[in-house]
Amino acid sequence: MSMILVRTIPEIRRDIAAARERDMSIGLVPTMGALHEGHGALLRRAREENSYAVATIFVNPTQFDRPEDLEKYPRNLEADMAFCERIGVDAVFAPDAREMYPDQFLTSVAVAGISSRLEGEFRPGHFRGVATVVAKLFQIIPADRAYFGEKDAQQLAVIQKMVADLNIPIAIVPVATVREPDGVAMSSRNQRLTPDDRRIAPRLYQALCEAGRLIRSGSRSAAEVKLGALAILASSPEIRVEYLEIVDPTFHVLETVTGEVRIAAAVWLGQVRLIDNLKV
Amino acid sequence: MSMILVRTIPEIRRDIAAARERDMSIGLVPTMGALHEGHGALLRRAREENSYAVATIFVNPTQFDRPEDLEKYPRNLEADMAFCERIGVDAVFAPDAREMYPDQFLTSVAVAGISSRLEGEFRPGHFRGVATVVAKLFQIIPADRAYFGEKDAQQLAVIQKMVADLNIPIAIVPVATVREPDGVAMSSRNQRLTPDDRRIAPRLYQALCEAGRLIRSGSRSAAEVKLGALAILASSPEIRVEYLEIVDPTFHVLETVTGEVRIAAAVWLGQVRLIDNLKV
Numbered sequence: 001m002s003m004i005l006v007r008t009i010p011e012i013r014r015d016i017a018a019a020r021e022r023d024m025s026i027g028l029v030p031t032m033g034a035l036h037e038g039h040g041a042l043l044r045r046a047r048e049e050n051s052y053a054v055a056t057i058f059v060n061p062t063q064f065d066r067p068e069d070l071e072k073y074p075r076n077l078e079a080d081m082a083f084c085e086r087i088g089v090d091a092v093f094a095p096d097a098r099e100m101y102p103d104q105f106l107t108s109v110a111v112a113g114i115s116s117r118l119e120g121e122f123r124p125g126h127f128r129g130v131a132t133v134v135a136k137l138f139q140i141i142p143a144d145r146a147y148f149g150e151k152d153a154q155q156l157a158v159i160q161k162m163v164a165d166l167n168i169p170i171a172i173v174p175v176a177t178v179r180e181p182d183g184v185a186m187s188s189r190n191q192r193l194t195p196d197d198r199r200i201a202p203r204l205y206q207a208l209c210e211a212g213r214l215i216r217s218g219s220r221s222a223a224e225v226k227l228g229a230l231a232i233l234a235s236s237p238e239i240r241v242e243y244l245e246i247v248d249p250t251f252h253v254l255e256t257v258t259g260e261v262r263i264a265a266a267v268w269l270g271q272v273r274l275i276d277n278l279k280v
Numbered sequence: 281m282s283m284i285l286v287r288t289i290p291e292i293r294r295d296i297a298a299a300r301e302r303d304m305s306i307g308l309v310p311t312m313g314a315l316h317e318g319h320g321a322l323l324r325r326a327r328e329e330n331s332y333a334v335a336t337i338f339v340n341p342t343q344f345d346r347p348e349d350l351e352k353y354p355r356n357l358e359a360d361m362a363f364c365e366r367i368g369v370d371a372v373f374a375p376d377a378r379e380m381y382p383d384q385f386l387t388s389v390a391v392a393g394i395s396s397r398l399e400g401e402f403r404p405g406h407f408r409g410v411a412t413v414v415a416k417l418f419q420i421i422p423a424d425r426a427y428f429g430e431k432d433a434q435q436l437a438v439i440q441k442m443v444a445d446l447n448i449p450i451a452i453v454p455v456a457t458v459r460e461p462d463g464v465a466m467s468s469r470n471q472r473l474t475p476d477d478r479r480i481a482p483r484l485y486q487a488l489c490e491a492g493r494l495i496r497s498g499s500r501s502a503a504e505v506k507l508g509a510l511a512i513l514a515s516s517p518e519i520r521v522e523y524l525e526i527v528d529p530t531f532h533v534l535e536t537v538t539g540e541v542r543i544a545a546a547v548w549l550g551q552v553r554l555i556d557n558l559k560v
Contacts, residue, residue, distance in 0.1 A: 013449070105445055106391050106394065106445060107390065107391050107411075107445035107446055108389070109387065110388050111387050132446075136446055139446055139447040140447045161386055162387050165387035166415055166416055166419055167289060167419040167420045169422075
């Protein structure tokens with residue numbers, strides 16, 4: 001069976017219902033397109049663990065806090081379709097904005113606390129937009145499993161909390177970050193880096209690794225760990241740090257390192273904002 | 281098959297899944313218990329239109345804006361169970377508050393605009409609580425149809441909007457208000473009225489009817505219509521009016537009566553707050 005491209009909600013509902021009728025399990029990978037090997041890992045996992053794999057491609061306007069970011073977000077449906085087809089995806093759901101947000105759209109889903117910190121602080125409304133569109137996709141495509149990358153670890157935590165709180169019957173499967181050979185986390189935004197900035201970009205992952213090394217070697221002071229990591233970023237004056245923090249699993253900023261922690265950071269390189277994180 | 285009482289989310293999920301396996305259609309009636317003939321109309325409708333009828337009984341703490349109202353809300357599970365059994369309900373889902381809101385509950389569903397007017401203005405947070413608990417119930421019990429009374433017309437409008445916006449695949453069925461012989465809308469709160477206040481209570485419906493009569497006889501000025509209705513309420517000094525408005529289907533307050541409108545009002549009689557409405 002070859003891959004289908006679906007543009008409307010009633011049509012994808014029919015396809016999913018038909019798959020369910022045949023007792024197929026459904027794996028869902030929500031994306032904003034501009035697919036790369038990070039998405040590839042999600043899609044392959046969905047392909048392997050389910051009998052029917054669906055990718056959604058939707059550049060969700062409500063999760064962009066800056067209009068220029070939405071405008072510049074890369075879009076290439078043809079390449080994305082070829083990418084999905086190579087992996088063996090069964091259906092691509094690529095609605096337009098009016099299909100997802102008709103006139104007079106009024107409803108929002110919010111996850112308090114976790115949504116207001118780090119990414120939420122620097123991108124107001126971002127996680128409300130994410131939670132709302134994912135809640136919609138989960139109703140449109142009642143999958144057995146949905147796959148999200150750990151690169152967007154805070155987004156993953158917001159979605160896991162929403163699914164638990166609202167009793168949405170879909171298993172959320174986290175998938176490890178895929179990195180370039182030089183350590184840079186795969187991201188659609190990387191293609192907007194200038195060649196010079198791309199050469200500097202590995203500093204972000206190196207800084208996270210240094211923080212991880214300090215923690216594993218016994219440092220319990222977040223301030224000390226951050227100092228070591230920030231020193232690496234400071235060695236490239238082109239890098240502007242938005243935040244670098246040690247956080248617990250619900251993204252509370254820690255002063256003392258205890259239990260399972262994550263080092264999360266956002267930096268600017270020119271006009272491009274990059275995020276990354278590392279679990280320790 | 282006799283009616284079952286279910287206390288936990290995994291258990292009701294199993295029951296619904298088993299009914300689905302047998303290709304049964306599911307009708308859902310969410311209630312806060314203290315069942316009366318208004319609920320009876322919803323439950324009978326669910327019973328008639330579906331092969332499996334579920335009532336939920338949950339006094340949802342997050343939709344009460346005043347602690348004393350939550351505390352005084354009538355509870356009688358035994359009587360409610362007998363009521364449901366007589367109608368032929370298949371399952372009653374009556375979770376406790378911790379089953380629905382475990383520690384660290386953070387997620388909310390909000391419907392902007394409509395939730396901030398009339399009831400929303402006088403009961404801040406009320407419709408957020410309603411939308412959130414109904415969203416949860418719709419995930420826990422994936423019904424074909426869910427039944428709501430027109431007595432709580434604004435609540436009905438909030439839920440219809442939420443379901444449309446979030447693409448929840450459940451049909452919302454409105455059911456007409458059931459009234460006592462003297463016109464008082466059935467409500468669990470009526471039993472808290474003193475005998476004297478109960479004798480005055482029909483004034484509310486009479487005022488709505490007078491407004492309806494003025495509109496049908498050609499009045500297009502909301503101010504004029506309200507004046508006529510308020511005169512009836514004013515004849516009983518025990519009645520304190522919170523609001524009485526002519527609204528459109530999305531509960532925008534109108535100054536000029538056009539198209540399908542509703543007269544919606546909330547009044548206090550002693551310690552009891554009563555609401556009612558009439559479509560014209």
